[in-house]
Amino acid sequence: MKFSPHAWAKLIYLRDRGTTEVGGFGITDPGQPRFVKDIVLVSQSCTEITVAFDDTAVADFFDDQIDAGRHPEQFARIxxxxxPGRSAEPSGVDHETFARVFGNCDWAVMFILARNGATYAELKxxxxxxxxxxxVGIDFRDEFAGSNQAVWEGEYLRCVQAAPMPPIWDLDLLPGDEPYLSEQWPWLPI
Structure with missing residues (x-):
């Protein structure tokens, strides 16, 4: 999969803006389903290990994209x-969410960018x-505009709500999640 320089710069900005995870959807053009030209956030509640999209915000996002003339393959598959840690490896919760939310799509991509630049991408x-x-790569072949951090900051402030971390014993962890957690909280045993 490839990213435009604009989309990649925005993703790095969003990754580094706070201390929580941040999630969104990749926007593509017809005929280039795995070339992300932009990333769009929806309202979400985030912790260091979770992202929960607001259902109404997702529905509104879908309506807006359809009204803009896009098909689901262009906005709802990536x-x-x-x-926020060093690992881009998906947790058990990431795998479960990907299967549950995108399991009925003809194809979908889960992409993760970690704080240190590590990436993970899978096509289902x-x-x-x-x-x-x-x-994963960045396609520099076409002309591109510079960053627009003021707009990205506004989108971040509108959409990302940091939530308090629940006590570790309240987390619904799946097997394999502990190494990711121990990266966030190194005092936890692996």
Missing amino acids: WIHTH RTGNPHSEPLS
């Missing part, structure tokens, strides 16, 4: 989120029980 297709790893 789930992008950040990890209907009928294939196994996902395909994707390489």
Whole structure:
């Protein structure tokens, strides 16, 4: 999968803006389903290890995208989120969310960018029980505008609400989540 320089710069800005995860949707053009030209946030509640999109905000986002003439393949197939730690590996919760939310799509991508620049991308297709790893790159072939941090800051402030971390014993962890958690809280045993 590839990102435009604009989308990549915005993603780095969003990743580094706060201490929580941040999630959004990749926007693509027809005929280029895995070329992310922009990233759009929706209202969300975030912690260091979770992102919860507001259901009404997602519905409004879908309506806005359809009104703009886009098809779901252009705005609802690439789930992008950040990890504030060093690991871009998806947690068990990430895998469960990807399967639950995108499992009925003919194809979908889960992309994660970690604080240190590590990336993870997988493509899941209907009928294939196994996902395909994707390489990640930035496409500099076309002209591109510079960053627009003032606009990105406004979008971040409108959409991202940091939530308090629940006590560790209240987290609904899946097997394999502990290494990711121990990165956030190094005093926890792995």
